[in-house]
Amino acid sequence: MSPTKPPVKKYDAVIVGAGFSGLYQLHKFRDMGLNTLVLDAGADVGGTWHWNCYPGARCDSPGYIYQYWFSEELLDEWNWSERFPAQPETERYLQYVADKFDLRRDIQFNTRVTTTVYDESRSTWQIETDTGESIEARYVVMAVGGLSEPNVPNIPGLGDFQGVATHTSRWPKESLNCSGKRVGVIGTGPTGIQLIQSVASETERLTVFQRTPHYTIPMKNWRFEEDELAEIRANSDNMKQLLWSTFGGLDFDLGKHSFHELSPQQRREQLEKLWDNGDLAFWMGAFNDVFTDREANEYQADFVREKIRERVNNPQVAEKLAPKGYAFGTRRVALENGYYERFNQDNVDLVNVREIPIERITPKGIQTADGREYELDIIIFATGFDASTGIFKHIDTRGREGVQLADVWAQDITNYLGLQVHGFPNMFMVLGPLSPWAFCNVPTCAQRQIDWISDCVKHLREHGRDSIEPTAQAQVEWTTNSDELASQTLLMETDSWYLGANIPGKQRRFLAYTGGANEYARICAEVADQNYEGFTIV
Numbered sequence: 001m002s003p004t005k006p007p008v009k010k011y012d013a014v015i016v017g018a019g020f021s022g023l024y025q026l027h028k029f030r031d032m033g034l035n036t037l038v039l040d041a042g043a044d045v046g047g048t049w050h051w052n053c054y055p056g057a058r059c060d061s062p063g064y065i066y067q068y069w070f071s072e073e074l075l076d077e078w079n080w081s082e083r084f085p086a087q088p089e090t091e092r093y094l095q096y097v098a099d100k101f102d103l104r105r106d107i108q109f110n111t112r113v114t115t116t117v118y119d120e121s122r123s124t125w126q127i128e129t130d131t132g133e134s135i136e137a138r139y140v141v142m143a144v145g146g147l148s149e150p151n152v153p154n155i156p157g158l159g160d161f162q163g164v165a166t167h168t169s170r171w172p173k174e175s176l177n178c179s180g181k182r183v184g185v186i187g188t189g190p191t192g193i194q195l196i197q198s199v200a201s202e203t204e205r206l207t208v209f210q211r212t213p214h215y216t217i218p219m220k221n222w223r224f225e226e227d228e229l230a231e232i233r234a235n236s237d238n239m240k241q242l243l244w245s246t247f248g249g250l251d252f253d254l255g256k257h258s259f260h261e262l263s264p265q266q267r268r269e270q271l272e273k274l275w276d277n278g279d280l281a282f283w284m285g286a287f288n289d290v291f292t293d294r295e296a297n298e299y300q301a302d303f304v305r306e307k308i309r310e311r312v313n314n315p316q317v318a319e320k321l322a323p324k325g326y327a328f329g330t331r332r333v334a335l336e337n338g339y340y341e342r343f344n345q346d347n348v349d350l351v352n353v354r355e356i357p358i359e360r361i362t363p364k365g366i367q368t369a370d371g372r373e374y375e376l377d378i379i380i381f382a383t384g385f386d387a388s389t390g391i392f393k394h395i396d397t398r399g400r401e402g403v404q405l406a407d408v409w410a411q412d413i414t415n416y417l418g419l420q421v422h423g424f425p426n427m428f429m430v431l432g433p434l435s436p437w438a439f440c441n442v443p444t445c446a447q448r449q450i451d452w453i454s455d456c457v458k459h460l461r462e463h464g465r466d467s468i469e470p471t472a473q474a475q476v477e478w479t480t481n482s483d484e485l486a487s488q489t490l491l492m493e494t495d496s497w498y499l500g501a502n503i504p505g506k507q508r509r510f511l512a513y514t515g516g517a518n519e520y521a522r523i524c525a526e527v528a529d530q531n532y533e534g535f536t537i538v
């Protein structure tokens, strides 16, 4: 006898993902009276902050800007312990929010969405999960995060390794310890940097396989005293206004002046001042032409290289660690804390795999092209993500006429406002490609998008409409506009995950809207005001 399939569960909305975005979207939909279910592959809430639990993982935006704004009570109750909270604290915060607002009762964990298919005749989505369930919902919100699909490079021999190998975002919680071990780390982006500086001293030997050195800023972190917390609380209304008004949804804006307006002394002072702040303001806040003017950019890049050289004892190692050959800030700048000093330790080696590539993984470790074998107990892939679109290779998402989203995006990563794709009615994305997500403080961008999505759904319901999707034309115009903005910058010249350049075969398109989170929000509001211009509502 074949097992009977459980009956189809019916909801108004399904949200995929119980991270920052999914939790807030659930709260909003619930407030609007929508019967909503959240599905998440993880064992608990947190999304990015659940999965990325590698040693040293830390938020590089201050907690008081990387948070929710929808509840005064929550703002009053929660105390960030330090300026840049470590991963466990941000994860605890999200758990606290889930408990406080009783969100868990509508979240199903350990459930991976495998298929979402649009039924045009009924304007609903049919969702299947790896737990064998079938769910029907009018609306689907993909709150899957922009960096959730790990990129593990296809290095020959990967399966042969007899030690432990893991990607940073799949770190086995509590069961993997680098202490006293011979550890190899592949990748020196923001994740690799956090990990390396955190584990270097406890390993027996740490071998860092670096292909491209990263531009960094020394993080200034400290624990908050009571009076600082009181000040943060008293200032929270102003802070929200500020985040809502700036280019990056951050607590600072782009630099006021162009590099060329300032005297040599003023330029230096500006950089020294921001360097001393120890936050991301040095990335975007120094000169307003840092992303467009080669001379401005090179000046800032030189400044960073000079600072790195001062900290590394061996000049040859310092040269390897100094980023060159690509513009400052065109990859996400990392905040570091003692990273460079780790390379002064006797137990830390730096291998330049740009010069001597990794040839294969062996049962014992990693072998490079010069025939050398590095014997290792643990290999850590800090090799980043297939950003924005990668996860849709595993969520078979089919819109009208069975068209598959992964197929559409294999040709052309396109959408309207980063929120919806033509042919996929009633499917919304939070932090989707071509929205400012990667160039924005994620919670700012996510909350504003979720407010927009919620208002849009409210509009449909109030007007008795079944579905919304962008027109093909609006989508082309948005995509072209996004491309044009990016093409005016140095960002297009650097191979980065922003451009999909880290994934073989991926379309080279800048994956984020670079016109500013403030301008983006203005455009989205205007579109809604003009009766959802560019969308077809049926």
Ligand code: NA7
Residues within 6 Å of the ligand: 147, 153, 186, 187, 188, 189, 190, 191, 192, 209, 210, 211, 212, 332, 353, 358, 382, 383, 384, 385, 497, 502
């Ligand atoms: P990133 O920034 O994409 O960094 C990945 C790193 O892994 C980077 O140094 C890559 O070198 C390296 N990499 C990738 N594949 C290989 C191979 N095959 N061999 C050697 N090295 C390799 O990811 P992160 O996780 O650090 O950061 C992602 C975002 O999280 C970050 O931007 C913040 O927003 C938070 P490459 O540069 O490609 O030469």
